[in-house]
Amino acid sequence: MKSRLLAAAAVFIFMCQGSAMAAEFVDEVKEFRSTNKEASADISEIARKYIAAGQSQETVEHYLKAQKFSLNYQPVAAGKVQTLVAVHAGKGADSIGFHDEIRVIVTFEHGVAKRVNSRLIYRAL
Numbered sequence: 001m002k003s004r005l006l007a008a009a010a011v012f013i014f015m016c017q018g019s020a021m022a023a024e025f026v027d028e029v030k031e032f033r034s035t036n037k038e039a040s041a042d043i044s045e046i047a048r049k050y051i052a053a054g055q056s057q058e059t060v061e062h063y064l065k066a067q068k069f070s071l072n073y074q075p076v077a078a079g080k081v082q083t084l085v086a087v088h089a090g091k092g093a094d095s096i097g098f099h100d101e102i103r104v105i106v107t108f109e110h111g112v113a114k115r116v117n118s119r120l121i122y123r124a125l
Contacts, residue, residue, distance in 0.1 A: 025050040026067055026088065029102055029120055039122045047104050047118035057111045060084070064104065082108040089123070098124045 028046050051060055061084075064071060069086040076082050088102040101123050107115040 026090075026102065029100075030090075033100055033120060036120075041120045042118070043102070043120045044117045048116050051104065051106060051113065051116050053113050053116060055113045057082075057084075057108050057113070060106055060108075060113055069102075069104065081114065084108065098122075 025046065028049075029043055032041070032043060032046060051063060055063075061071060064086045067088060069088045072085045072087065074083040074085060084104075084106045086104040086106070088104075090100045090102070099122075101121045102118065103121060104116065104118045106113050
């Protein structure tokens with residue numbers, strides 16, 4: 001009973017911290033965008049500060065959901081790794097068809113993150 005209570009408390013603390021860290025990730029990407037106007041930019045180094053190889057799949061999912069990323073799992077062939085493509089579309093009321101999209105690609109093996117890559121993509125009509 002005591003170990004379950006401790007585990008629940010740890011998950012709650014992580015979720016609170018994860019939400020703040022996720023906001024830091026999106027904020028850091030927005031700051032990057034203010035100085036980099038490329039239509040498609042590699043932001044993998046930024047993503048790896050917040051989503052690291054070795055984290056559990058559940059931890060990564062909670063982290064990305066906290067910042068309103070949509071999670072899209074790719075089909076898995078027999079014996080292959082699981083790939084998650086998480087998308088955050090920074091659409092605002094003033095975007096009218098133009099917005100930035102943060103795309104995070106995480107490869108999992110046996111429920112553990114193995115690779116993390118990310119791109120910032122400018123979308124227009």
